[in-house]
Amino acid sequence: MLCxxxxxxxxxxxxxxxxxLVFHLRFLLLFSNYLRFYDLSLRYYNFxxxxxxxxxxxxxxxxxSLLFILIVRIVTFIVVIYxxxxxxxxxxxxxxxxxxxxxxxxxxxxxxxxxxxxxxxxDGLGISSIFLIIFYPNKxxxxxxxxxxxxxxxxxxxxxxxxxxxxYRFNFYYFLRDRSSIYFLAAIFGLFVxxxxxxxxxxxxxxxxxxxxxxxxxxxxxxSSTLVTAGIYLLSKFRRRVFGFPFLISFWFFFRVLxxxxxxxxANLELDFKKIVAFSTISQISMIIxxxxxxxxxxxxxxxxxxxxxxxxLFCCSGLxxxxxxxxxxxxxxxxxxxxxxxxxxxxxxxxxxTGLVFSSSFFSKDLVLEIFCTFFxxxxxxxxxxxxxxTLFYSSKILTKCMDTSMDYAYIYSKKFNxxxxxxxxxxxxxxxxxFKYFLLARMFPFISLTDLYIILFLFFLSFFxxxxxxxxxxxxxxxxxxxxxxxxxxIVHKFFTLNLVLQVIFRSDFFFKTGNTLHLLSPEKxxxxxxxxxxxxxxxxxxxxxx
Amino acid sequence: xxxxxxxxxxxxxxxxxxxxxxxxxxxxxNSMFIMRIFPLVFLIILGINFPTxxxxxxxxxxxxxxxxxxxxxxxxIFDSTFLFLMFLEASSIPMLLLILNxxxxxxxxxxxxxxxxxxxxxxxxxxxxxxxxxGQSYVNFLDPFHSFFYLFCFFLLLRSKVPIFLLHFWLxxxxxxxxxxxxxxxxxxxxxxxxxxLLKFSSFFCSLFGTLGSFLFRIGSxxxxxxxxxxxxxxxxxxxxxxxxxxxIAMILPFSSEPMSYPYCGRIMMMVGHGLISYFIxxxxxxxxxxxxxxxxxxxxxxxxSSKSLSTFLFLFMFLNLGFPPFISFLRELSFCLxxxxxxxxxxxxxxxxxxxxxxFLMFMITKGSFGKSYYLGAKIESRLLVxxxxxxxxxxxxxxxxxxxxxxxx
Numbered sequence: 001m002l003c004x005x006x007x008x009x010x011x012x013x014x015x016x017x018x019x020x021l022v023f024h025l026r027f028l029l030l031f032s033n034y035l036r037f038y039d040l041s042l043r044y045y046n047f048x049x050x051x052x053x054x055x056x057x058x059x060x061x062x063x064x065s066l067l068f069i070l071i072v073r074i075v076t077f078i079v080v081i082y083x084x085x086x087x088x089x090x091x092x093x094x095x096x097x098x099x100x101x102x103x104x105x106x107x108x109x110x111x112x113x114x115x116x117x118x119x120x121x122x123d124g125l126g127i128s129s130i131f132l133i134i135f136y137p138n139k140x141x142x143x144x145x146x147x148x149x150x151x152x153x154x155x156x157x158x159x160x161x162x163x164x165x166x167x168y169r170f171n172f173y174y175f176l177r178d179r180s181s182i183y184f185l186a187a188i189f190g191l192f193v194x195x196x197x198x199x200x201x202x203x204x205x206x207x208x209x210x211x212x213x214x215x216x217x218x219x220x221x222x223x224s225s226t227l228v229t230a231g232i233y234l235l236s237k238f239r240r241r242v243f244g245f246p247f248l249i250s251f252w253f254f255f256r257v258l259x260x261x262x263x264x265x266x267a268n269l270e271l272d273f274k275k276i277v278a279f280s281t282i283s284q285i286s287m288i289i290x291x292x293x294x295x296x297x298x299x300x301x302x303x304x305x306x307x308x309x310x311x312x313x314l315f316c317c318s319g320l321x322x323x324x325x326x327x328x329x330x331x332x333x334x335x336x337x338x339x340x341x342x343x344x345x346x347x348x349x350x351x352x353x354x355t356g357l358v359f360s361s362s363f364f365s366k367d368l369v370l371e372i373f374c375t376f377f378x379x380x381x382x383x384x385x386x387x388x389x390x391x392t393l394f395y396s397s398k399i400l401t402k403c404m405d406t407s408m409d410y411a412y413i414y415s416k417k418f419n420x421x422x423x424x425x426x427x428x429x430x431x432x433x434x435x436x437f438k439y440f441l442l443a444r445m446f447p448f449i450s451l452t453d454l455y456i457i458l459f460l461f462f463l464s465f466f467x468x469x470x471x472x473x474x475x476x477x478x479x480x481x482x483x484x485x486x487x488x489x490x491x492x493i494v495h496k497f498f499t500l501n502l503v504l505q506v507i508f509r510s511d512f513f514f515k516t517g518n519t520l521h522l523l524s525p526e527k528x529x530x531x532x533x534x535x536x537x538x539x540x541x542x543x544x545x546x547x548x549x
Numbered sequence: 550x551x552x553x554x555x556x557x558x559x560x561x562x563x564x565x566x567x568x569x570x571x572x573x574x575x576x577x578x579n580s581m582f583i584m585r586i587f588p589l590v591f592l593i594i595l596g597i598n599f600p601t602x603x604x605x606x607x608x609x610x611x612x613x614x615x616x617x618x619x620x621x622x623x624x625x626i627f628d629s630t631f632l633f634l635m636f637l638e639a640s641s642i643p644m645l646l647l648i649l650n651x652x653x654x655x656x657x658x659x660x661x662x663x664x665x666x667x668x669x670x671x672x673x674x675x676x677x678x679x680x681x682x683x684g685q686s687y688v689n690f691l692d693p694f695h696s697f698f699y700l701f702c703f704f705l706l707l708r709s710k711v712p713i714f715l716l717h718f719w720l721x722x723x724x725x726x727x728x729x730x731x732x733x734x735x736x737x738x739x740x741x742x743x744x745x746x747l748l749k750f751s752s753f754f755c756s757l758f759g760t761l762g763s764f765l766f767r768i769g770s771x772x773x774x775x776x777x778x779x780x781x782x783x784x785x786x787x788x789x790x791x792x793x794x795x796x797x798i799a800m801i802l803p804f805s806s807e808p809m810s811y812p813y814c815g816r817i818m819m820m821v822g823h824g825l826i827s828y829f830i831x832x833x834x835x836x837x838x839x840x841x842x843x844x845x846x847x848x849x850x851x852x853x854x855s856s857k858s859l860s861t862f863l864f865l866f867m868f869l870n871l872g873f874p875p876f877i878s879f880l881r882e883l884s885f886c887l888x889x890x891x892x893x894x895x896x897x898x899x900x901x902x903x904x905x906x907x908x909x910f911l912m913f914m915i916t917k918g919s920f921g922k923s924y925y926l927g928a929k930i931e932s933r934l935l936v937x938x939x940x941x942x943x944x945x946x947x948x949x950x951x952x953x954x955x956x957x958x959x960x
Binding site: 120122154157 | 851857868873874875882883886887890891897901904905908912915916919920921
């Protein structure tokens with residue numbers, strides 16, 4: 001049972017954080033216009049030469065940074081509450097101290113207006129993540145922490161080299177002087193490497209599954225939602241400079257699509273539960289980077305927000321399951337204890353949102369992007385993106401079907417956990433109100449939500465409660481059926497697009513359909529020859545799918 | 550008196566070099582700045598003593614100590630090469646006496662003889678150099694043969710004061726044999742003497758250092774790789790910290806060619822930052838020794854569980870030693886990188902590799918400090934004393950950094 005003092009403490013914390021949240025939201029309203037930003041610069045250091053740039057510490061406030069901090073704050077708030085369950089009597093002060101260090105470093109990172117300010121937060125993130133990984137001192141965390149710090153340090157060194165570039169060649173702000181030089185390309189390439197190390201993208205991604213040896217609340221805050229998005233933040237700061245170069249854009253785009261696929265594929269093969277989620281994080285982050293590479297920055301931010309919340313929710317729920325099974329993490333052996341209906345329900349909602357199924361929050365972001373891709377871009381890209389989404393469906397259904405198996409054997413009463421679960425419900429609210437948040441970002445803070453949307457959300461809410469309260473075999477069968485239905489549904493979509501859009505687009509191969517004024521090119525043998533392998537691949541895959549259904 | 554000296558050294562800064570006593574003495578901006586870190590020596594060693602040191606504290610020790618600091622100050626002030634050499638050598642005598650009287654171990658005499666011999670062999674050629682330099686004009690230094698000879702003399706002196714790689718064994722020997730306060734002095738003052746001499750006379754050997762620069766850089770990067778390879782096998786904490794300081798100072802030599810550039814600032818930052826940071830690491834290590842009665846780091850396993858404050862400050866200063874961004878050590882790394890960027894891009898790559906490799910040392914310290922089973926759970930370190938010291942030290946460090954920025958922005 002909860003002690004009285006603890007309740008008082010928690011309520012005080014809630015009140016204070018609510019006050020600051022209101023303050024923050026007021027600020028966010030101020031910066032609802034994307035073009036508005038405030039810049040504060042302090043001259044910090046001056047080398048004795050006139051021909052190079054000054055060293056300035058800048059603080060830049062705009063809508064992106066404010067949203068970034070908002071995400072981090074809410075997630076930190078949830079995890080600090082969740083800590084009461086998971087790390088109950090073990091080094092609480094140390095945990096909170098490192099968490100505060102982490103929070104401040106990410107705040108510095110997001111408020112940084114110059115690269116020098118940014119690098120402070122960047123290093124702080126690395127250090128705090130290392131100390132969080134070695135929170136439980138054992139041999140596995142030792143190896144994993146060394147692996148992680150090597151990758152982090154690589155990113156830091158590359159960032160220092162980029163800083164050198166910026167001091168000599170460019171202005172120190174985000175506005176660059178000469179764009180047509182090789183130095184510019186080198187600097188942008190270095191920035192890519194930095195972002196990819198922090199966001200755990202494909203060639204530099206091996207530290208993220210290793211970092212899952214940290215305790216679960218830490219994975220929930222650091223390695224799923226906040227630290228990993230720092231790379232996206234860095235790249236989004238420089239996005240306007242990169243957009244002038246189609247080569248860089250294609251490099252950025254295709255490598256991330258590749259990561260999206262490999263992350264989904266590896267998540268299907270993995271056996272450890274937390275590592276599955278880590279691979280899914282890699283794939284989702286790569287998807288967000290793909291969004292931002294297509295100039296859909298607001299959509300990318302939106303999906304970043306949703307991703308933060310469903311990953312936090314998933315980790316928190318899975319942490320509760322790990323406690324009951326004495327820190328077992330093999331996903332085939334896990335079951336949800338029968339007493340905790342709310343846990344099972346929240347777990348279901350988070351996975352539902354992760355797959356981006358109908359009327360969950362990330363459905364609104366992912367579906368919009370799919371629509372844009374099928375009209376705006378190549379057919380191949382659209383196809384690959386759809387394939388990645390199917391892979392996401394596969395591994396999430398794997399998690400769902402394994403973990404929704406309830407059992408009476410592991411009866412564990414969540415007397416203390418009720419407090420936590422009530423806070424976790426906040427995540428759930430956000431995950432279902434995706435439509436609201438979509439307008440919140442896209443239409444500049446004027447939320448438009450129709451009555452039908454509201455009805456659907458309410459319907460989902462009551463329906464999911466109703467299903468999950470019944471713990472019987474029939475319910476399980478229903479769930480299996482539902483998941484298989486989802487799969488069939490997506491295959492049908494694939495099939496439809498093959499017949500209508502995709503094959504046509506591949507054959508006629510109109511690069512950037514939108515730009516050429518909606519005119520189809522004629523079928524020419526050269527074009528077929530140049531895209532022969534892609535064409536064959538698509539054809540074979542399509543035939544295989546058609547034969548199945 | 551200490552407070553007064555602190556006040557004077559922090560708040561007294563000038564823009565122009567001061568020359569006094571018939572051109573014998575010169576207070577440059579650089580020397581002024583480097584001397585500003587001296588009063589911090591008094592702060593910990595004399596103001597707040599070690600627990601076991603209190604028994605042996607007497608007038609003789611204080612006398613030797615103040616004599617040492619005074620000699621070092623004179624070395625920084627005097628412009629004449631002969632007087633520079635004289636006080637440089639004179640400052641080593643109290644050090645030797647301190648090691649002789651206040652350190653344990655049987656073979657300290659042999660190490661004393663070793664250090665004395667090295668100092669003597671370094672100073673004799675430079676003596677001739679100083680006589681010839683005072684008599685002759687600067688034109689003679691353009692002669693390649695003579696300049697090479699002078700450089701050789703200078704190098705022999707440098708070898709006894711700066712731990713150049715493969716000639717660094719005197720430093721490790723001294724650190725291992727010396728007591729805690731002695732090694733703190735060594736880190737703070739003696740290494741600064743050699744590097745200050747390099748700063749002072751590098752204008753004569755500018756072209757020669759330019760030709761030797763690539764060779765010295767290779768040695769420096771090679772030393773880093775080799776020492777990181779070897780350091781994991783060490784168990785003496787003092788030896789580890791000494792090796793890390795060797796790795797830092799190896800980067801001073803290749804950047805001696807340019808008089809006024811980013812690496813020049815970086816060298817001064819290196820001196821000041823190393824003096825501030827490794828000095829405090831030695832203090833923490835000595836505290837560790839006082840309580841565990843063993844200098845092996847294996848006996849200090851999991852100090853995190855027994856004393857949080859010590860481990861926190863140890864890790865913090867290890868990170869500062871590595872180069873944590875807003876502080877002086879980061880600017881040091883950055884300015885070296887800026888120098889290498891103009892020099893050659895491949896060298897920048899090697900330097901980056903060096904920065905990455907140095908993380909091995911840090912992870913070694915951190916993992917030993919936080920993993921494993923603790924050996925002395927009962928004996929808790931007086932954490933309040935430590936915290937007060939550390940916070941005060943940190944504040945003074947930040948003040949020092951602030952004035953450093955002021956100094957550079959005023960140029």
